[in-house]
Amino acid sequence: MLELKDVSLTIEGEKGAVEILHNINLTLEDRRFYVITGPNGGGKSSLAKLLMGIYRPTYGRIILDGQDITDLGITERARLGVGYAFQQPPRFKGLTVKELLQLAGGKNSFGNVCNYLFDVGLCPQDYQDREVDASLSGGELKRIEIATLLARKLKVALYDEPEAGIDLWSFGRLTETFKTMHKKYATTMIIISHQERILSLADEIIMIAEGSVKQKGTKEQIWPLIMDEAGCACSKDCIERADNNAECNR
């Protein structure tokens, strides 16, 4: 279980101190699927950076399975099984996909490289000997990064807007990959996203705005609130269907 207790974050900006997050209290249970959403600038990425150990809270504590990890850095948290996927995954020139996955998973991962690639929807034969360099597309790179997280058998996996730079076709496969990761590898998922399809995967959606937790609940509870706040961009009397999708008259 991952807990945030009264967590606040103030950052020294160019114009002085800015309070980015205040009084965040969250309990994230093992093996649950959480999606963090909310308006731009609300504090979602800052929260992810706090969980990863990139930022330290100005106030409050972060507890993982009863252990206070507030003062631990990225590497120490990674050792405890907390992993993070970047919006733009890094490339590793000179390293093949297979080598990268073996490095991520340690010595026991040797026979599993194919499985990890298969689980993220990439043909092992085609990809394992390719270099992790600029020749890979953004979507391929993102899936390979997810495969490295699978290889690490994480307790908690954190993704900041995984949909960024992914085309609609690959996006469908990506959501399947998240389902697999969550179910097969029993990983607690925390995904920052604005995408309805990702929100649909969540056991719980956490809405962050103006540096605070504004709402928590299932998609059925949260989606209407998002639609209310967002309003209709075209103002053409969209009809809300029973399944919460809108029919647009444009």
Ligand SMILES: Nc1ncnc2c1ncn2[C@@H]1O[C@H](COP(=O)(O)OP(=O)(O)OP(=O)(O)O)[C@@H](O)[C@H]1O
């Ligand atoms: N290092 C920093 N210095 C000053 N202000 C910062 C810093 N990092 C974040 N902020 C500000 O904190 C607020 C929250 O930023 P954050 O990136 O966490 O929001 P977000 O919810 O992830 O936004 P988005 O949906 O646009 O990615 C924003 O107003 C941002 O400008």
